Amino acid sequence: MKRCFILLLLVFIIGCSSNSDIVNDESGVVSKLSAPGFEDIEETVVDDLKEFNIIAKQWRFEPDIIEINKGDRIKLNVKSIDVTHGFVISQFNVNEILIPGETTVVEFIADKNGEYTFFCSVQCGDGHSNMNGKLIVN
Template sequence: MKYFWVILVIGLLLVVGCGNKASTGNINTAAVITSDSTLDTPTDSIKEFNVVAKQWEFIPDTISVKKGDTVKLNLKSVDVVHGFKINEFNIDEKLNPGEEVTVTFVADKTGVFTFFCNVPCGEGHKEMKGTLIVN
């Protein structure tokens, strides 16, 4: 009975080991990546930020993400009508007081980008800016 189990195990190992068709010696060179290769792939990461607009600032005023990140911004004005615009990502939203607007986009380019209020909201309107950093 002892030999039966040994022979059974050896037989299973042979069947499993020899049954793999991928070991034909052929290498699919299209799937080989060398250390010299650079890949520019998305990180498949979602970064979510709550951004408050109030006279005359955005909180937070700096947002940092990685290239390829999906960015979700929950925008809310707490006092008067404001705007939120990032030219490079075609974002242009009107923010009514007390209402939340959600914007989702892919940070597909690296750089430092300015977001700003594009709705006249008072004497400090021109200084109402923030920075989006995409590394």
């Protein structure tokens, strides 16, 4: 009878301690989910390839407005027809030097909405600082 009581007591203690572990685990998960800066991971659906030919020349890009949709796979064929220019879209990690007469291929996935400025990064003359364009991701 005494042995049975000890066994029951033991089961009770083990039961209680394992229960409290579960409570701790749950509260840990909850605090992770509600931690500052926690964001849902947004899935980007990748659509078809969209290809654009862009000419760079003193001191503009043609076209200078490119409108695409979020999720598009983008291929830009960028060519300078006069002097060396640069082609930068910082938010998509694009940073290229354009050698006159050569086509530079830039590829990325437009995985975020917004309006982004692309610009020349090579001092190419008087109008260099105005040599930019806009990438619009809807």
